[in-house]
Amino acid sequence: MIPTEKQQTGLFVLGATHHNAPLEVREKLSISESANEQLHTKLSNLSTLREFSILNTCNRIEIYGVAETEDTIRQIQQLFCEQQDFAEDEFAKICLSIRDFDAVQHLLSVASGLDSQLIGETEIFGQIKDAYAQAQERKSTGPVLNKVFQKAFQTAKHVRTNTSITSGQVSVANVAVELANSIFGELTDTRILLLGAGEIGEKTARAFQSRGASSITVSSRHLERAMNLASALDATALPFELREGHIANFDIIVCSTAAPGSIISVSAVREALTRRSARPLFLIDLAMPRDIDFRVGDLSNSYLYNLDDLAAIAEENRTARESEIEKCQLIIAERAEALWKQAESRL
């Protein structure tokens, strides 16, 4: 039987992700807010494209849609490549192009964080929500995408609640923040001293800021560098030679200097603890060689973690998440099947 145009109507996903497209390619394919607007306008003009939504993150650019013909998808690809000034044949080599049930299953996996570079990360959930809200605002969604996206959100929540796929942090900076939460609870009132103005220290400081910490002080052997970083972090700077005398004023100390030996002695920490009443002290040593005397970890009410400790926790969490993948996939497969049946009837 010759398929009719109606019979070819289907759900699709077209795009590129971190799985096949390396960073330099994703950079070229990534679209700005204005480019997103332009692409939306162009796609809206395709009469055979019934519904669509554009998901644009640092790890993926994906267009979810309902097309009446296979040719519509080819036209979308052409429009996209033209806009991004990207060779279509090159795009064909790295592109993700899936249909119907597979497209549903893919969205459920993406929303659940299973398709992410950092498996189980939850940021993607918000990004999909934003993309869907934007599409709704522009009136480019319809009965099929509305159903599929809403069910994808429910599935992601179900996966998060009923498996351990999102538990535990998998980056060193976030592990440090999670540990600080285990000691101090909310981080809004904590005072942080950053010793060293390097990249890893900055990343850690930013991770703390993203969880509400606002009182950050930077100290470095080079005061100028400390002041530059302090300015970038909206923090204050402290002369390096005053660091030990000020330990008692801070709750969290992050060390990442390139000093050849210890810059925080056990006696300085012991003295600081006596001045801090019952408030614990959390010390994070990200330096190699270590910046903090290891005996600090033996002091009561102080918690010392070095780079190896944090990396080991991150690795443990990563392994734990990976062991949950199968469980998540079963949930997703089951839900995708039910959802596809509902979506298919709306095509």
Added chain:
Amino acid sequence: MLSQLIDRDWLWIAAEFYLVGFLVGTWSLMRGGKPSNVLMNVIIFAGYLIQLTGLYFRGMAVGGCPLGNTFELFQFTAWSATTLYLVVGVTFRSSMLGFFTASLSASLTLTSLLIPAWDATRREHIFGGNTWIEFHAAFALFSYGVFALLALTAGMLLLRNYSLKHKRLGGWFSFLPSIMDLDLISVRLLGTGVSIMTISLAVGSMYWIRDTESVNAFKLILTVAIWAAYALALSMRLRGKLISTRFGWTCIILFVIALGSLGPINSSRPPEPPVIGS
């Protein structure tokens, strides 16, 4: 059918509810999950209401606050701890505290029910019809309930400290509240317990001054020693002299001593002929 239940039957059912709370929590933790906060609170609340019914019937039968033997003292302590958990602990939003409360209440109530000798006899008219003395006794025992909950939060503080010191953060350690949260609630509980016990002793002392023979020296010394130990712990904690693990261990050891003193305090009263319970 319910009308045929006597006080001990109600108390058995309540103890079983607490036990179910403990088992549900243990099962969740063994599966690598966190005990459900809602489920835990529902189970504890149901157990609490049933225990309240049992204590009410016992109180009606004895014509006063049921504090006449070791069985009743243990029951009342468990009930006090649960009351405080439901008032304060629920807002703490830690299902682990609910799990530990269910475990503690199950231990106290089941132990008291499983030792028949503790409820074989009871003293009547121990308050001499004086409601103030009854108030003193009930308040004193309520403070023990507060100290029981304090022992739980102190235990959680020690576990959290252990997990952070030994870098064992996975599994059920990850469900424990933060060090600061546990420390804060422990200090508040210690302050509350000491305040309640102080009020209780102040009321009791007014009657003791009038009639020093009414309380024997052993009971007086033991009770005042426990109060003084808790007050000292509070004072030291507030001055920053008793912190972290030393604070945690102190709260637990003091509660064990306080709980252990209930039996001797009860038996130090002048003997009376046995009375059959309701």
